[in-house]
Amino acid sequence: MSVTAKKAIGVLVMSYGTPESLDGVEAYYTHIRRGHPPSAEQLEDLTSRYQAIVGGVFPLRENTNGQVAALQRTLDSLAGEGTYACYQGLKHASPYIEDGVAAMAAAGITEAIGIVLTPQYSAMSVGGYMKRAQEEADKQGIAFKAVQEYHLHPQLIDALSKRVNDGLERLGDSREDSLVLFSAHSLPAKILEMNDPYADQLLATSAAVAKAAGVEKWQFTWQSAGQTGQPWLGPDILETLERLSAEGVKSVLVTPVGFVSDHLEVLYDIDIEARKFADARGIRLERIRMLNDDPQYMNALADSVIGAANGRTN
Ligand SMILES: CC1=C(CCC(=O)O)c2cc3nc(cc4[nH]c(cc5[nH]c(cc1n2)c(C)c5CCC(=O)O)c(CCC(=O)O)c4C)C(CCC(=O)O)=C3C
Ligand SMILES: [Fe+2]
Numbered sequence: 001m002s003v004t005a006k007k008a009i010g011v012l013v014m015s016y017g018t019p020e021s022l023d024g025v026e027a028y029y030t031h032i033r034r035g036h037p038p039s040a041e042q043l044e045d046l047t048s049r050y051q052a053i054v055g056g057v058f059p060l061r062e063n064t065n066g067q068v069a070a071l072q073r074t075l076d077s078l079a080g081e082g083t084y085a086c087y088q089g090l091k092h093a094s095p096y097i098e099d100g101v102a103a104m105a106a107a108g109i110t111e112a113i114g115i116v117l118t119p120q121y122s123a124m125s126v127g128g129y130m131k132r133a134q135e136e137a138d139k140q141g142i143a144f145k146a147v148q149e150y151h152l153h154p155q156l157i158d159a160l161s162k163r164v165n166d167g168l169e170r171l172g173d174s175r176e177d178s179l180v181l182f183s184a185h186s187l188p189a190k191i192l193e194m195n196d197p198y199a200d201q202l203l204a205t206s207a208a209v210a211k212a213a214g215v216e217k218w219q220f221t222w223q224s225a226g227q228t229g230q231p232w233l234g235p236d237i238l239e240t241l242e243r244l245s246a247e248g249v250k251s252v253l254v255t256p257v258g259f260v261s262d263h264l265e266v267l268y269d270i271d272i273e274a275r276k277f278a279d280a281r282g283i284r285l286e287r288i289r290m291l292n293d294d295p296q297y298m299n300a301l302a303d304s305v306i307g308a309a310n311g312r313t314n
């Protein structure tokens with residue numbers, strides 16, 4: 001190794017994580033529940049949802065792997081090979097966030113940027129990822145900076161608006177008749193008391209995508225709320241579809257703006273559950289194609305990482 005070789009800046013690419021196999025669902029669910037094992041009924045419910053979408057591989061694992069590899073290639077081409085080195089860190093599965101940071105330290109990395117594979121900031125989502133990454137970076141002596149959000153990055157908005165146009169074409173409606181239903185993962189309603197930017201950022205992404213796609217009729221709804229006994233943000237997508245059906249709406253394009261990958265919340269909660277609910281009410285439901293390793297999305301991530309490395313915080 002040459003003493004003059006430039007040290008790479010580490011990029012910790014963080015995502016929710018998914019089980020390795022159906023046998024791993026219990027351990028995964030227990031981790032999400034902060035060490036409390038789910039009841040037999042809860043485990044059966046989650047396992048059966050995975051069974052409905054998993055054909056051997058868990059789609060989120062494949063897609064996160066693909067996104068990390070594609071981001072590495074994008075950073076190589078924008079900044080030159082060897083400038084950035086991407087590592088994966090998952091919230092609820094191996095390799096965990098701490099494993100990713102430790103792997104960087106083992107490779108001699110002393111400076112790192114963290115970015116999460118979701119565009120909007122919430123203290124309960126991105127904030128939680130970053131706290132764990134920062135703590136491990138402190139332990140490992142790595143100088144760490146976070147990309148907090150990229151919910152209005154022009155490349156993200158453009159990529160999503162192209163998918164909205166695509167989806168509207170599939171629906172075959174006139175632009176005036178189509179209703180675009182933006183959606184995102186609900187959170188416990190207590191975030192409203194914390195002045196959390198999550199809901200505002202989701203609405204800002206939705207409005208920017210609608211504008212870029214020339215869509216006038218759009219609404220925002222929550223989806224995938226948990227069953228915790230506490231109130232979660234609503235209305236839920238099923239309640240929204242019920243109301244739209246009463247209003248005579250015949251077709252909707254569901255556009256998840258807080259998710260960037262095909263996974264359970266998209267392939268089950270929208271494609272199976274919400275679609276069945278819509279079908280029963282005479283509403284035709286389509287969904288945009290998810291971003292996965294879309295080149296424009298990769299550019300939005302790479303540009304945000306390079307910006308943070310150069311001192312920009314979002
Ligand atoms: C904000 C947010 C995002 C988006 C931002 C981000 O991506 O980070 C997200 C994404 C995801 N959530 C996922 C899966 C699950 N989330 C659960 C539970 C929870 N989610 C929460 C929040 C979020 N979740 C919260 C507050 C809970 C309650 C427990 C807790 O306080 O943490 C449960 C438990 C059972 C259930 O409630 O269904 C599961 C199985 C998967 C992976 C799917 C796959 O494997 O394909 C993904 C991408
Ligand atoms: Fe979740």
